[in-house]
Amino acid sequence: MNNPREKEIINHLNKSSPLSVEQLAVLLAVSEVTVRRDLVELEQKGLIVRKRGGASLPGLGIEPMYNQRMKQNSDLKQTIAAYAADQVSEGDVIALDVGTTVAEFAKELLKKKNLTVFTFSIQVAALLAQSNHNVYLLGGNLRKTEMSMVGSITRDTIMKFHFDRYYLGLAGVSKENGPTDFNLEEVEIKRAIIERSKQVVALVDKTKFGVTSLVKVCEFEEIDEMITNNDSDPSFFEEYPYNGKWVFV
Known part of the structure; x- marks a missing residue:
């Protein structure tokens, strides 16, 4: 978020949601016109839900649209993706998750x-169609909003294979609730791939920490490596019950 007021608005909504435009104007010491303009920007980014006369945070099960998420923190995601790709070796057999950070990794x-x-x-398969890699799109029921394949067919297919590494995306990682995501059907697929992978690498930009989404994906100890951004406060991560490898890039 380039506009510092946007971060302030999110912080205030984390403490109390919903808040009216009038309340936010007082808290931020700006005009109501300015608040309304900021709320429009935040809604377009999928970070808030505008209501009559105010705004609230999205519910735990409300997933921002893919195109909205692509625009959010793109520089942070690209840095993580570039580092992760450098660690991939010729001949590796890898599994890629859904999501915008993993899409950057695919590029x-x-x-x-x-x-x-x-x-x-x-989305990821389409990006990799431009490559010389062997790309397998796991079949199943199409989840149209995310363009992902889910359900028993997908899960059963995964159980036939083994992967060197799984590159995992997450909607949130909190000390209390661990790694979480938006959609139960997708989480079932994530869990199946985790089970079949030698190593699990989470690609998580710094804005996802301290956030809890609808459903828990796995335990901390099931993730071997957590790649995030190096401009985060290191002491913040010391409080997390994670004993795997932290990578700050």
């Missing part, structure tokens, strides 16, 4: 050679 993989990639994301 970076276009620079690599001779990978075998499994994914349940049509």
